[in-house]
Amino acid sequence: DTGVSQDPRHKITKRGQNVTFRCDPISEHNRLYWYRQTLGQGPEFLTYFQNEAQLEKSRLLSDRFSAERPKGSFSTLEIQRTEQGDSAMYLCASSPPGQAGYGYTFGSGTRLTVV
Amino acid sequence: DQQVKQNSPSLSVQEGRISILNCDYTNSMFDYFLWYKKYPAEGPTFLISISSIKDKNEDGRFTVFLNKSAKHLSLHIVPSQPGDSAVYFCAAYSSGTYKYIFGTGTRLKVLA
Numbered sequence: 001d002t003g004v005s006q007d008p009r010h011k012i013t014k015r016g017q018n019v020t021f022r023c024d025p026i027s028e029h030n031r032l033y034w035y036r037q038t039l040g041q042g043p044e045f046l047t048y049f050q051n052e053a054q055l056e057k058s059r060l061l062s063d064r065f066s067a068e069r070p071k072g073s074f075s076t077l078e079i080q081r082t083e084q085g086d087s088a089m090y091l092c093a094s095s096p097p098g099q100a101g102y103g104y105t106f107g108s109g110t111r112l113t114v115v
Numbered sequence: 116d117q118q119v120k121q122n123s124p125s126l127s128v129q130e131g132r133i134s135i136l137n138c139d140y141t142n143s144m145f146d147y148f149l150w151y152k153k154y155p156a157e158g159p160t161f162l163i164s165i166s167s168i169k170d171k172n173e174d175g176r177f178t179v180f181l182n183k184s185a186k187h188l189s190l191h192i193v194p195s196q197p198g199d200s201a202v203y204f205c206a207a208y209s210s211g212t213y214k215y216i217f218g219t220g221t222r223l224k225v226l227a
Contacts, residue, residue: 004158033214040124042204042217043159056214091158103149103206103215106158 004107006092012113013082020078021110025094032075033104034067035091036060043091049075082114118142119207121218129226134192136221138205141186145207149215150179150190153202162203163190195225 005024013019025032030051035043046065048056051072061067064082069075079086089111093104120139128134136150146167151159165172165179165188172179178191192199202222206215 031213035217040219042119042121042206042219045214045216048214050213056212093158103151103161103164106151106160108156108158 004094004105006107006110010111015114018080020076023075023092029094029096031095033093034077037089084114087114119216119218121221123221125222127224128195131194134195136190136203138188138218140207144209146210147208148188149206151204197225197227200225
């Protein structure tokens with residue numbers, strides 16, 4: 001297993017368009033996270049899955065954002081009607097159960113630019 | 116409400132000297148604290164962690180210190196190397212929430 005994969009690495013879209021990002025976690029990791037990072041800030045929590053169940057969503061995640069993890073494997077994050085404020089690095093991370101002290105394994109991220 | 120704070124946005128250190136990165140937190144329920152390192156165009160990578168029941172953890176050139184009474188942790192890098200130049204994030208975890216809260220990061224530059 002080569003780690004957490006995210007696709008695409010970069011996305012430029014026009015304001016108002018919909019975008020979808022994909023994350024493939026490490027296969028034995030049952031927890032999957034989405035974070036967003038803007039310039040000069042640390043990663044901000046968006047949502048968390050345990051297997052296929054979405055257990056928590058941040059207040060940062062407006063109704064235009066939706067995430068899924070069908071069958072507890074890969075996950076998608078969709079942003080509808082994108083706005084310039086959505087421009088950020090979207091990071092996916094995964095972790096196995098019961099290993100809080102070892103943190104997450106992050107992917108390389110998808111950089112979204114809304115023009 | 117910033118629960119994890121890194122008040123120094125940047126730090127420059129000469130190669131071979133000690134780098135000290137600081138982090139403060141407000142939530143006494145945090146169980147674990149981690150440091151991540153991030154290079155441009157890459158995701159953060161795990162560096163070192165410490166449980167709230169310890170006050171020090173060491174891994175090679177990296178040592179993390181935790182002062183629970185002050186709600187403060189620090190990362191010491193000795194000796195610093197040019198390859199250590201990156202952005203460092205501290206993160207805190209509370210059991211039951213299953214997620215890490217990150218600080219805003221400190222950009223470390225190690226000068227050769």
